[in-house]
Amino acid sequence: MGDSTVIGPLGENMGLIGYGILAFPLLSFLINGLWLGRKSPRASAWTAAALMGLTLALAVLLANAYRGIVLANPGAFPARAALLWEHTWMSFGLGTDSVLAAKAGFLLDPISVMMVFVISCISFLVHVYSIGYMHDDKSAGRFFPLLSFFTFAMLGMVVSGNLIQTFFFWELVGVASYLLIGFWYAKPSAVAASKKAFILTRLADAFFLIGMLVVGISAGGFGFDRLNSPEAAAALNHTVGAGFLTFNLLTVGTLGIYMGAWGKSAMFPFHVWLPDAMEGPTPVSSLIHSATMVVAGVFLTARLFPLFSAAAHTLRVVECTGAFTAVFAAAIACTQTDLKRILAFSTLSQLGLMMFALGTGAGAYPASMFHIFTHAFFKCLLFLSAGVVIHAIHSNDVRDAGGMRKALPRTYWATLIAVLAISGIWPFSGFFSKEEILHAAFASGHYGAFLAGLCTSGLTAFYMSRYFFLVFHGTRGFHGAYAGSAAAGAAGHGGKDPDAHAHPVREGLLMTLPILILAVPSALIGYFSKGFFMRAVLPSGSGTAEAGGEALAHGGAAWLPAVATVLALTGVAVSWYWYGMKKNGPAFPNGKAPAWYRILSNKFYIDELYLFLAKRVGARLVAAPAAWVERRIVNGAFDWVTGAIKRMAFVQSLAQSGQVQLYIAVALLGLYLLSRFAGLAF
Amino acid sequence: MNLTSCLMLSAALFAIGAYGLVTRRNMIAALMSLELMVNAALINFVAFARFGGGHAAAPDPEAGSLFALFAVAVTAAEMALALAIVIAVHRQRRHLDIRDLDGMHG
Numbered sequence: 114m115g116d117s118t119v120i121g122p123l124g125e126n127m128g129l130i131g132y133g134i135l136a137f138p139l140l141s142f143l144i145n146g147l148w149l150g151r152k153s154p155r156a157s158a159w160t161a162a163a164l165m166g167l168t169l170a171l172a173v174l175l176a177n178a179y180r181g182i183v184l185a186n187p188g189a190f191p192a193r194a195a196l197l198w199e200h201t202w203m204s205f206g207l208g209t210d211s212v213l214a215a216k217a218g219f220l221l222d223p224i225s226v227m228m229v230f231v232i233s234c235i236s237f238l239v240h241v242y243s244i245g246y247m248h249d250d251k252s253a254g255r256f257f258p259l260l261s262f263f264t265f266a267m268l269g270m271v272v273s274g275n276l277i278q279t280f281f282f283w284e285l286v287g288v289a290s291y292l293l294i295g296f297w298y299a300k301p302s303a304v305a306a307s308k309k310a311f312i313l314t315r316l317a318d319a320f321f322l323i324g325m326l327v328v329g330i331s332a333g334g335f336g337f338d339r340l341n342s343p344e345a346a347a348a349l350n351h352t353v354g355a356g357f358l359t360f361n362l363l364t365v366g367t368l369g370i371y372m373g374a375w376g377k378s379a380m381f382p383f384h385v386w387l388p389d390a391m392e393g394p395t396p397v398s399s400l401i402h403s404a405t406m407v408v409a410g411v412f413l414t415a416r417l418f419p420l421f422s423a424a425a426h427t428l429r430v431v432e433c434t435g436a437f438t439a440v441f442a443a444a445i446a447c448t449q450t451d452l453k454r455i456l457a458f459s460t461l462s463q464l465g466l467m468m469f470a471l472g473t474g475a476g477a478y479p480a481s482m483f484h485i486f487t488h489a490f491f492k493c494l495l496f497l498s499a500g501v502v503i504h505a506i507h508s509n510d511v512r513d514a515g516g517m518r519k520a521l522p523r524t525y526w527a528t529l530i531a532v533l534a535i536s537g538i539w540p541f542s543g544f545f546s547k548e549e550i551l552h553a554a555f556a557s558g559h560y561g562a563f564l565a566g567l568c569t570s571g572l573t574a575f576y577m578s579r580y581f582f583l584v585f586h587g588t589r590g591f592h593g594a595y596a597g598s599a600a601a602g603a604a605g606h607g608g609k610d611p612d613a614h615a616h617p618v619r620e621g622l623l624m625t626l627p628i629l630i631l632a633v634p635s636a637l638i639g640y641f642s643k644g645f646f647m648r649a650v651l652p653s654g655s656g657t658a659e660a661g662g663e664a665l666a667h668g669g670a671a672w673l674p675a676v677a678t679v680l681a682l683t684g685v686a687v688s689w690y691w692y693g694m695k696k697n698g699p700a701f702p703n704g705k706a707p708a709w710y711r712i713l714s715n716k717f718y719i720d721e722l723y724l725f726l727a728k729r730v731g732a733r734l735v736a737a738p739a740a741w742v743e744r745r746i747v748n749g750a751f752d753w754v755t756g757a758i759k760r761m762a763f764v765q766s767l768a769q770s771g772q773v774q775l776y777i778a779v780a781l782l783g784l785y786l787l788s789r790f791a792g793l794a795f
Numbered sequence: 796m797n798l799t800s801c802l803m804l805s806a807a808l809f810a811i812g813a814y815g816l817v818t819r820r821n822m823i824a825a826l827m828s829l830e831l832m833v834n835a836a837l838i839n840f841v842a843f844a845r846f847g848g849g850h851a852a853a854p855d856p857e858a859g860s861l862f863a864l865f866a867v868a869v870t871a872a873e874m875a876l877a878l879a880i881v882i883a884v885h886r887q888r889r890h891l892d893i894r895d896l897d898g899m900h901g
Contacts, residue, residue, distance in 0.1 A: 771897030774825075776819045 119367060127182070129217035130175050130274070131197040132691060134229060137168040138236075138265035146258030152252035161257035162240040165233065165264065166469040172233040179226045184649060193649060195337075197273055213330075218274035220337065223650040224415055224482055228271035228408075231489045236264040238627035241708040242497050243396040245623030246504065256296065256394065263289035263397075267405035269369040276325050276335040276370075279416070282323070282372070283409060287314050290406050294393040306389035313386045315648065317376020322659040324369020328420070331362055331632040337416060347424035365656050367420060367427040370413070378410025378464050380434040381441055385720055387461055391509075392451040395500030398453055404491035408485055411467045418478055418652040432472025438567035438741055439465030441717070443572035447579065448714035451509050452499045455580050456492070459535065462569055469562045470550040473653050477553030483646040484546035491543060498528045501624050511583040518585040523625045527632040532581045532742050534635045536574035536681045539674070541788035542639030548674050549643070555673060572679050574684030595627050801842035809835035822881050822891040826874070833870050837863045 137354040141164040160640050184191045199218030240260060247253040266285035274278040288311075295307025329335040332345035333573060339345055349363040379387040387407065391398055414421060442461035462486070470481035485527045501524045506513050520527045532718060537548070547570060554563040657759035712718070808831050815828025842861020885891055 114799055258814060769900055771900030773896070773899070774817050775892055781817070 121489065126220075127175070127178050130171050130178070133269055134168055134175065134233070135219075135265065136345065137164045137171070138261045138268060142265060144258075145254070145261065150254030150258050150388045152254075153382045154257075156249075157254050157257050158240075159246045161261050162237070162244060165237040165240045165261065168264075168268075169233040169237045170445050175221075176226050176666050179221050182446065184222060185788070192222075193651075194220065197221055199274060202697070211241055214335075215277045216275050218338070219272045220274035221272075224270050224412065227482065228404075229268060231486060231490045232267050232271065232404045233265060235489055235493050236260075238493065238631060239396045239400050239497070241401075242500070242624050242627040243394075245621040246394065246396055246500055247432045248342060248621075248623075248634035249537040251395075252296070252678075256683055259289060259292050259296070260396070260400070263293060267409065270409055272661060274337055276329055276417075279413065280322065280325060283377070283413070284318065286313060286406055286409055287318070287377075289392070290397075290401055292604060293391045293397040293401075293775050295395050296397065300392065302389075303392040306386075308394040310390050311784060312518060314376045317372050317383060320369045321373025321376075324372065327362060328366035340417060341418075341419040346420055349420075350423065354724060361424075361426075363424045364426045366425040367417070370417060371421070371427055371431060374410035374413045375434060377413070378407050378468060379408070379461055380465065380468060381438040382719065384438060384442065384461050385723060388454050388457040388716070391451070391457055395453065395496060398457070399496035399500070400435045402456070405487040407460060407464055408489070410483060411464060411481065414468065414471050415478065415492075415652075417484060418475070419529050419594070421471075421474060422652070428472050428474070429525065429584070430472075432469045432559060432562050435465045435468030435470070436562040437465070437471055438462070439469060439569040440565050440754065441465075443569045443576065443718050445713055446576040447572060449712075450511050452503060452511055452514070452584065453496070453509060455511070455576060456495050456499060459495075459573065459577065460492060462573060463492070463535070464552055464717060466547065466566060466569060470553060471561075473554045473559040473562055474557045476557050477550055478652045479646045479650045480546060480549030482650045483549055484640075486642065487534070487546045487635075488645070489543040490631055491534040491541075491635040494527060494531040494628055495535070497624070497628050497631065498524045498531070501628065505625070511580065513629075514584040516586070516588040521585075524628060527625075527628045527635075528581065528585065530632045531635050532577045534639070536577050536679060536685065537570050537676060538574075538681055538685075540640055540744070541636050542634065544678075545639035545643050545676075548570060549647075551673055551677060558793065560769055567677065567680060571680035574681035575688045576684075577684045579688040579692045582688060586693055606715075651737045654692060693780070711752060766790050798842055798846035801838060805835045805838040805842065808832070808838065813825070820894055821894050822884065822893055822896075823878075825893060826877055826881065830870070830874065837866055837870075840866070863889075 141161045145161055148161060149157040166532070183193055187193075196218035199216050202215045202217050204214035240257070241490065243256065247256050266282050268288050270279055270282035270286055275281060291307050291311040294310050295303050296304045306692060325335075328340060328345075331349050332340055332404065333348065334340070346363060349366060351358050351360050351363075351712065354360055376383045379385075390401060393401075439462050439602035442458045442465060444454050446458035448460065449458060454658065459491065467481045467484050467488070467701045501521060502514055502517055503509055505517070505521060508514070517777055529540065534543040548568075551563060551566045551570070554566055619751075706714070715721070812828045812831030812835060812856070814832065814834075816825050819825045819828060840859050840863040844857070844863075847859075881891060888895070
């Protein structure tokens with residue numbers, strides 16, 4: 114990105130497209146938030162969707178122009194990157210080129226263009242879907258502005274050309290997700306979930322801020338072109354500190370930044386906020402899981418990939434957290450009974466895949482981005498279809514579902530496609546991206562991560578087809594008595610509606626249309642966009658497309674796709690045996706779930722561990738003494754000072770007798786003394 | 796008659812006025828004392844204008860007298876205002892004892 118070009122050859126119209134892409138969602142937020150949302154929720158829903166449609170149109174134009182101007186011109190744009198525009202918002206000290214200049218820019222490069230397209234596309238479909246989903250909700254007028262704001266924040270994050278802008282929008286994404294997760298604020302669990310998400314990600318963001326400042330100030334700038342250059346890595350790569358407390362600035366800085374991504378992408382052990390985030394409305398979950406919020410962490414890691422790859426330790430951490438989370442979350446997903454929670458753990462697992470792919474090195478970079486791309490479509494579809502099911506059965510519990518195939522035929526087929534895609538069955542989109550990740554991990558010799566990836570593939574196929582069989586096959590509510598359910602009591606039982614069976618089940622057009630549209634890319638986009646990702650989506654600084662392409666010609670292990678497919682099919686077969694054919698899950702001796710099943714269905718008791726740490730250890734050892742210090746020492750000191758001032762003022766007020774003649778006498782005396790000291794003769 | 800005697804007169808008037816202002820309990824008497832102090836200052840004006848002539852600081856003897864005349868007019872207006880207040884106070888309180896008017900106490 115050393116050769117970022119501002120506007121010049123790109124032409125002014127492209128600059129306008131960039132402004133439009135950011136302005137339309139913001140406009141939707143302002144119009145609907147300040148005025149239309151309160152006046153007419155219906156009109157506000159349609160306005161928001163229309164503005165998102167315009168954003169999508171502009172995103173397509175942008176992608177097309179990017180391909181035509183930048184990609185077609187490797188001579189002028191060797192790094193395939195260009196700055197559409199950049200404004201200095203404020204700079205401290207040394208003019209616009211100073212280290213601490215906060216700039217707002219629009220960066221075009223393969224991943225930002227890809228993300229702009231994905232975000233606007235998914236967001237548009239989610240907006241349309243929400244018109245149907247929020248139809249009966251009284252607070253829909255508050256929903257659409259927030260949804261648009263969420264989109265705006267994420268768009269601003271991905272097009273950022275420097276770390277400061279990234280951080281700003283990163284926090285805006287956090288705020289938007291907080292507001293949307295806690296959208297039904299009358300529900301205590303939603304409020305708790307929104308706080309959990311916000312506080313956990315804020316905790317991680319504190320490290321991000323520290324890392325960002327360390328890296329930016331030592332590298333002499335916050336622009337990505339600067340940070341991703343070899344000079345920046347060299348400038349950072351030195352040891353500071355003394356004695357046993359020495360550390361490498363590059364490692365510390367990148368680790369700090371990665372901590373931010375760690376929290377945002379909900380890698381273990383920060384993962385606990387994501388399943389709880391299901392408390393928000395389903396369209397929000399869909400947006401969070403596919404295109405905004407959690408993907409931000411992977412995106413940030415990819416954005417700074419050249420810098421990260423100079424820091425071997427950090428890359429190792431990225432790989433380990435990713436690989437562990439992938440398997441860990443996939444295992445938990447196998448036993449969950451909440452529709453959305455299954456999907457949430459599946460997202461965690463897929464994010465783990467993307468993350469460890471980045472950790473294995475430059476070879477897997479395109480594969481990781483490819484997986485973000487394909488995952489966005491099928492995960493969005495899965496959530497939207499889960500929303501349809503929840504709408505139909507008025508419950509979040511898979512045990513209340515079942516037999517939805519006949520009631521929701523269109524949703525059934527679309528979900529089938531997405532399940533096949535996420536399970537990695539040829540020729541659906543997930544197959545291609547997952548296979549690329551496994552390939553790259555194997556080729557770069559990271560066998561641990563490779564095995565974790567294989568494991569995840571098998572588990573994914575298992576839990577996704579379990580989900581599918583439980584929800585769509587069998588008959589309504591027949592799973593209620595299956596053996597595992599006794600153990601899963603703690604696993605968030607959605608609010609059951611006693612009259613659920615009385616409601617007619619229906620598929621609204623506004624809700625099914627986005628799902629059906631999403632089924633197309635879920636099925637096909639892997640096959641059609643693989644070439645683009647392998648050719649053009651390379652870490653910046655890896656030279657021309659041709660050179661990058663050569664780097665990617667990894668040792669193609671022909672057996673790999675076969676093994677992955679066999680694993681996936683095995684997963685499907687096992688789940689068919691337990692949940693499709695026998696219809697009541699694995700048969701445990703004497704009807705009681707064994708310990709491993711209970712551990713899984715309680716999510717390894719991580720939430721309980723955190724609660725214990727927070728309530729027992731934190732509250733007693735930290736909060737209680739801190740409260741004492743606060744009450745007695747800090748507040749006590751203030752009370753003492755204010756009390757002393759009050760008493761002094763009282764003493765002084767005694768002199769104010771209200772006797773005017775006394776005042777005059779004192780004034781005259783003062784005049785006399787003044788003249789004496791001024792040296793006048795009296 | 797010279798400058799010194801004029802200034803002595805002025806100082807005496809000022810001191811008497813200050814004493815009266817601080818000690819008299821009747822508001823009208825206090826106002827009269829105040830008027831004495833103002834007039835003491837005005838005598839200074841006139842005296843310097845009359846005897847300080849030919850000085851660079853007071854090139855025109857008539858200017859000082861003119862200032863004094865203006866000041867007399869302004870003081871007359873102030874006194875009218877002050878007497879209006881005295882009447883208002885009297886109507887409300889039925890007396891004019893300054894020591895009882897201590898509404899400004901802390």
